[in-house]
Amino acid sequence: MNISKQPTTAVPLKFQHIFSGLRCIVGKSGIKKFESAFADFIGTRHAIAAGNGTTAFYASLLAMKEARPGRDEVIIPAYTVPVLSLAINMAGLKTKLCDIQRDTFNTESDSMISAMTDKTLTVVPVHMFGFPCALEKILSTCKERDIFVIEDACQAPGAKLNGKRVGSIGDAGFFSLCKGKNITTFHGGVLTTDNDMLAVKIRSISSRRKAAGAELAACSNACCRSLSLSKGFEKLKLNAAKS
Ligand SMILES: Cc1ncc(COP(=O)(O)O)c(C=O)c1O
Secondary structure, rough: OOOHOOOOOOEEEEOHHHHHHHOOOOOOOHHHHHHHHHHHHOOOOEEEEEOOOOHHHHHHHHHHHHOOOOOOOEEEEEEOOOHHHHHHHOOEEEEEEEOOOOOOOOOOOHHHHHHOOOOOOEOOOHHHHHHOOOOOOHHHHHHHHHEEEEOOOOOOOOOOOOEEEEOOOOOOOEEOOOOOOOOOOOOEEEEEOOHHHHHHHHHHHHHHHHHHHOOOHHHHHHOOOOHHHHHHHHHHHHHHHHH
């Protein structure tokens, strides 16, 4: 492995990286181009930029709530970032916790499955520290019970499970592009999905909230501006070349 060719987490890029990233961006179309490059990298039809990972998650919860009214429980592992619970509360939903595996710190499938009820809207397996979480049992149970699966891939962009990149396996996935993450735009997030209905709803929720000067800049992706995007482009290229 040639470390000098792979800027690591939290290490600033060199000027030449920023400059070469800038070449990818022309005016306002930069975000669209970044979304399309990110969707290609993860392997989904849609990638939607957001202000950070939490707001990408929040927007997807609102879209799922609209799609399945009457369901209000969201299951997350007990060990993850606390902001997931804040987003769940803000979306008017309830957090339910499940266990994690002692050896990987990833979500424990059986515990997540036994926490599911007829009120469960969505479950959020988290891919901690870049290690993909086992999803097979969770996916098949959720399919039977009509429950959404949102992968928290904030710490694992580019990681693969059975040949598929995380963030492309469940109904949706979300990523953090904040400082210190593997792919960063300094501040930012992305929601990925193959589900056209969810993508339309999430885009509409994002633009409605932006127009209303909403509570979360999030949905607005306002932070993803040209210089920061150039860094994101360059990191995407480096990650794609590595894997
Ligand atoms: C596992 C996990 N989920 C969610 C988030 C939230 O992402 P953001 O800080 O971009 O809102 C993070 C950020 O550290 C994270 O590590």
